[in-house]
Amino acid sequence: MAAGWDVDLVCAGYKGAPRQDVIDGINIQRHGHWTVANFTLPPVVRRLLKTHSYDLLVEDINKIPFYTPLYRGDIPLVAIVPHLFGTTVYRETNPLTATYVFGAESLIPRIYKDVDFEVISPSTRDDLIGRGMDGSRIRTIFCGLDHEKFTLPEPPPRSETPLVVSWSRLRRYKSIDVAIRAFDIIQREMPAARMLVIGRGPDESRLRKLTRKLGLQDKVEFRGFMPWQELVTTLHRCHVFLNPSPKEGWGLTVVEANQCGLPVVASDRPGLKDSVKDGVTGALVPYGDHGAFAAEAVKILRDPELFRQRSEAAREWAGTFSWPRCVAESLELFGEVVSRGGRKAAS
Numbered sequence: 001m002a003a004g005w006d007v008d009l010v011c012a013g014y015k016g017a018p019r020q021d022v023i024d025g026i027n028i029q030r031h032g033h034w035t036v037a038n039f040t041l042p043p044v045v046r047r048l049l050k051t052h053s054y055d056l057l058v059e060d061i062n063k064i065p066f067y068t069p070l071y072r073g074d075i076p077l078v079a080i081v082p083h084l085f086g087t088t089v090y091r092e093t094n095p096l097t098a099t100y101v102f103g104a105e106s107l108i109p110r111i112y113k114d115v116d117f118e119v120i121s122p123s124t125r126d127d128l129i130g131r132g133m134d135g136s137r138i139r140t141i142f143c144g145l146d147h148e149k150f151t152l153p154e155p156p157p158r159s160e161t162p163l164v165v166s167w168s169r170l171r172r173y174k175s176i177d178v179a180i181r182a183f184d185i186i187q188r189e190m191p192a193a194r195m196l197v198i199g200r201g202p203d204e205s206r207l208r209k210l211t212r213k214l215g216l217q218d219k220v221e222f223r224g225f226m227p228w229q230e231l232v233t234t235l236h237r238c239h240v241f242l243n244p245s246p247k248e249g250w251g252l253t254v255v256e257a258n259q260c261g262l263p264v265v266a267s268d269r270p271g272l273k274d275s276v277k278d279g280v281t282g283a284l285v286p287y288g289d290h291g292a293f294a295a296e297a298v299k300i301l302r303d304p305e306l307f308r309q310r311s312e313a314a315r316e317w318a319g320t321f322s323w324p325r326c327v328a329e330s331l332e333l334f335g336e337v338v339s340r341g342g343r344k345a346a347s
Contacts, residue, residue, distance in 0.1 A: 083249030144323030
């Protein structure tokens with residue numbers, strides 16, 4: 001790689017992907033499916049550790065850990081954590097599966113107690129500390145943003161009618177139903193308002209039923225997956241983005257919407273309270289309170305000057321996030337961990 005590291009990446013496979021690949025100098029091995037990655041990938045990593053010499057092992061803990069401290073030997077390790085489910089998983093899946101995920105996460109403090117962590121928000125850092133992890137070994141490194149992808153040289157004008165959007169994977173725990181209930185209040189106060197739901201996922205049928213139950217089928221449009229250019233153009237047409245999730249690692253869609261000049265009304269919950277500047281780039285409201293979501297959205301929709309101020313602040317805020325900065329800070333952490341062999345630095 002350009003930074004001077006030789007990288008082997010072990011990850012889950014997907015339809016049409018080759019078992020082995022090289023992309024941007026990274027040697028990729030794909031095995032199994034993401035649903036069973038915690039079973040199929042550790043044996044591959046163990047084999048590589050026996051046959052190759054590595055300076056550093058990096059594990060991405062995305063909900064279910066791979067427990068690499070149990071077989072890494074003396075190799076320094078950095079665990080990258082976007083966020084953990086915690087009890088939120090019980091909102092998404094059946095009790096048996098949820099308990100399995102919750103239990104897998106609960107072992108992290110015991111197994112990773114001597115490991116250095118990279119997290120993407122103060123909320124995730126606080127979560128790990130709350131679980132008993134050593135805060136001195138947790139480094140917060142914010143994600144970057146593909147500014148060019150969300151910037152149009154000639155953006156379209158905003159919709160002539162109030163246009164609300166929720167953009168997310170359509171999964172039950174994302175709580176898009178709260179946004180739809182909020183819009184029900186919004187359209188009663190502003191009958192010309194319309195709503196777009198962008199994204200796809202297993203919760204779509206339930207959300208469509210709710211839309212019909214509320215009599216909003218002519219005012220709420222489910223757009224599904226949208227090609228990138230169409231998505232960005234659509235976001236530039238909207239006026240406010242509703243993100244009702246109960247927990248995020250950071251809230252990347254928040255700053256992506258901000259880059260399109262969209263103020264965001266979001267739950268005052270982990271991750272989102274880091275990515276939304278309350279009263280500046282949008283507003284934070286209690287999780288699940290669709291009335292509060294509606295009230296804050298209506299404020300923005302009814303006040304062109306408030307929209308302008310928050311739209312400009314949103315773009316300015318989004319402009320502070322850079323992938324080169326994220327890479328540089330991550331490489332600095334990696335170098336520090338390698339230099340001390342993964343052990344805790346002397347105080």
